[in-house]
Amino acid sequence: SLDVPLPVLGADVLVPLASGGQIDYAALDCAASAPAARAVWDEVAAFAPHYAGVHRGAGQLSLRATELFERSRAEVAAFLGCRPGDQVVFTRSTTDSLNLLAGALPEGTRVFAFASEHHALLLPWRRHPLTCLPVPRSAAEAVRAVDEALAARPAGTPALLCVTGASNVTGELWPVRELVAVARRHGARVVLDAAQLAPHRAVDLGELDVDWVAFSGHKLYAPFGSGVLAGRGDWLSEAEPYLAGGGATRVVTRGSDGRLAVEWARDEARHEAGSPNVIGALAVAAACRALAAVGFEAIEAHERRLLGVVREGLASVPGVRELSLFGSGADRVAVVSFTVAGREAADAARELSERYGIGVRAGMFCAQPLVRELLDAEADAGCEGPEAAVRVSFGAGTPLAHAERLVLAVRELAA
Numbered sequence: 001s002l003d004v005p006l007p008v009l010g011a012d013v014l015v016p017l018a019s020g021g022q023i024d025y026a027a028l029d030c031a032a033s034a035p036a037a038r039a040v041w042d043e044v045a046a047f048a049p050h051y052a053g054v055h056r057g058a059g060q061l062s063l064r065a066t067e068l069f070e071r072s073r074a075e076v077a078a079f080l081g082c083r084p085g086d087q088v089v090f091t092r093s094t095t096d097s098l099n100l101l102a103g104a105l106p107e108g109t110r111v112f113a114f115a116s117e118h119h120a121l122l123l124p125w126r127r128h129p130l131t132c133l134p135v136p137r138s139a140a141e142a143v144r145a146v147d148e149a150l151a152a153r154p155a156g157t158p159a160l161l162c163v164t165g166a167s168n169v170t171g172e173l174w175p176v177r178e179l180v181a182v183a184r185r186h187g188a189r190v191v192l193d194a195a196q197l198a199p200h201r202a203v204d205l206g207e208l209d210v211d212w213v214a215f216s217g218h219k220l221y222a223p224f225g226s227g228v229l230a231g232r233g234d235w236l237s238e239a240e241p242y243l244a245g246g247g248a249t250r251v252v253t254r255g256s257d258g259r260l261a262v263e264w265a266r267d268e269a270r271h272e273a274g275s276p277n278v279i280g281a282l283a284v285a286a287a288c289r290a291l292a293a294v295g296f297e298a299i300e301a302h303e304r305r306l307l308g309v310v311r312e313g314l315a316s317v318p319g320v321r322e323l324s325l326f327g328s329g330a331d332r333v334a335v336v337s338f339t340v341a342g343r344e345a346a347d348a349a350r351e352l353s354e355r356y357g358i359g360v361r362a363g364m365f366c367a368q369p370l371v372r373e374l375l376d377a378e379a380d381a382g383c384e385g386p387e388a389a390v391r392v393s394f395g396a397g398t399p400l401a402h403a404e405r406l407v408l409a410v411r412e413l414a415a
């Protein structure tokens with residue numbers, strides 16, 4: 001009955017309405033966490049009876065689990081278009097991936113990031129000098145700012161440019177190719193935060209020419225607690241292990257002087273100490289397979305249709321304003337943030353939940369410098385000066401009816 005390219009769990013969950021009665025829950029907060037894809041959940045359920053730890057046990061189930069775990073790594077690598085020498089490290093989340101990378105930067109690496117980034121891409125670089133570039137208001141401005149900042153750094157210093165694939169606030173796509181080209185010209189490396197891009201568009205490391213990519217399983221129709229850092233292995237295999245412990249070592253010995261000598265693994269195991277999240281890794285690989293099977297063309301077509309309904313619908317409601325960095329014509333994924341004149345964002349979000357069974361998010365979305373700047377711009381334009389925004393976001397499993405319900409609901413709230 002639900003005409004979606006990627007069936008997800010939760011489509012039949014009923015929630016009570018303030019007016020009495022029940023309604024099917026409209027999960028319009030996929031940018032925070034997407035519902036699990038049915039195909040992913042089925043694979044996890046099929047694996048559960050064979051559940052066993054990896055890389056340690058000698059039993060048959062353990063060997064089989066190890067094989068599946070490593071096959072998952074290879075599948076994620078293929079999904080991401082990894083190159084020879086790239087590694088796929090299983091992490092807990094995008095945040096975890098970026099913190100891992102931060103610990104692997106050579107001493108003295110300068111980091112460059114826009115103030116508009118999600119805090120997960122803005123904050124992990126505390127041990128390194130960070131140049132925080134102003135929030136750009138056009139793609140050209142972003143490229144120019146990076147060009148100037150990289151040119152101004154001391155000659156020969158290693159540099160890392162942080163780039164977002166798609167904004168978690170406005171959904172807008174960033175000029176990744178152009179930014180990478182500038183970085184390359186200046187000999188800088190690039191990490192792509194694909195937390196919001198990977199669920200909506202193909203991400204190919206080779207094609208984009210980025211050094212690393214990070215994303216989260218729970219935004220990619222897989223369970224929580226699983227994420228990926230993929231990319232160049234050189235800095236990773238030289239770095240201090242992210243966690244120290246079993247599984248990350250090749251040889252541990254006690255010398256005659258009483259000291260421990262450790263030879264760390266040089267592949268992904270170096271940063272995956274402890275018993276890994278086998279279910280999470282299998283689920284992420286299953287999600288990659290499910291998305292590849294549906295195809296990003298079909299996903300994009302579906303999401304564009306819903307995005308059109310939501311954006312055109314909201315634009316026709318007096319007092320509703322969509323937040324945008326690069327202008328309303330900029331290409332974007334299925335994320336829309338807006339304010340409603342005279343309405344607190346938190347109140348609007350609560351009413352959407354209680355009166356209409358729609359789950360959204362209100363706040364600053366862990367991107368405070370960006371949201372503050374966009375809201376201040378509204379206040380300058382003579383509006384009330386809201387303190388927060390409402391965000392709706394959807395995906396390959398969102399039915400059209402939920403997008404339509406949202407527009408009707410906001411129209412009633414704004415009246």
Ligand code: PMP
Nearest residue numbers: 093094095118120168195196216
């Ligand atoms: N980057 C972006 C662009 C995000 O939207 C998010 C999640 N909101 C993150 C990073 C962090 O992801 P996680 O919470 O899964 O670590």
